[in-house]
Amino acid sequence: MTKKEFVVDIAEKGEIAKKDAEKFVNLFLDTVTDNLEKGNSVGFVGWGKWEVTERSAREVRNPQTGEKMQVKAKKVVKFRVGKSLEEKVAKSKTKKKSK
Structure with missing residues (x-):
């Protein structure tokens, strides 16, 4: 949507x-x-919560070349779904999107 x-x-x-x-x-x-x-953080009881977390610096590999690269530490936004919303989604019937 x-x-x-x-x-x-x-x-x-x-x-x-x-x-x-x-x-x-x-x-x-x-x-x-x-x-x-x-x-x-911003949260709604039963629905979910957005929060800012720190992602530490780390070493990764380029999947195409295998070359090692350094990724800097950064802040990221995470969303954790609330129990009530999670249960409603789990119970809902899956609808296929029509194009």
């Missing part, structure tokens, strides 16, 4: 204008982003 499709879905389910739904989605994303940039 793209951001545009997400906005349309919010607008339809919330019975609000697409413009208002887009404003809400942008505010939500900006708030999550701002908090992650500050190093704060």
Whole structure:
């Protein structure tokens, strides 16, 4: 689902204008982003949690050449799914996407 499709879905389910739904989605994303940039985690009980973690420097191999390379340490965002959402997804029937 793209951001545009997400906005349309919010607008339809919330019975609000697409413009208002887009404003809400942008505010939500900006708030999550701002908090992650500050190093704060963002979580919703039962749904999931975004958090910033440190990935240490390490040595890797280029799979095509076998050459060893160094990867610098960096911060990454991880999402951990909540139990309630995990259970709902596990119980849901899988739908194939039609093209």
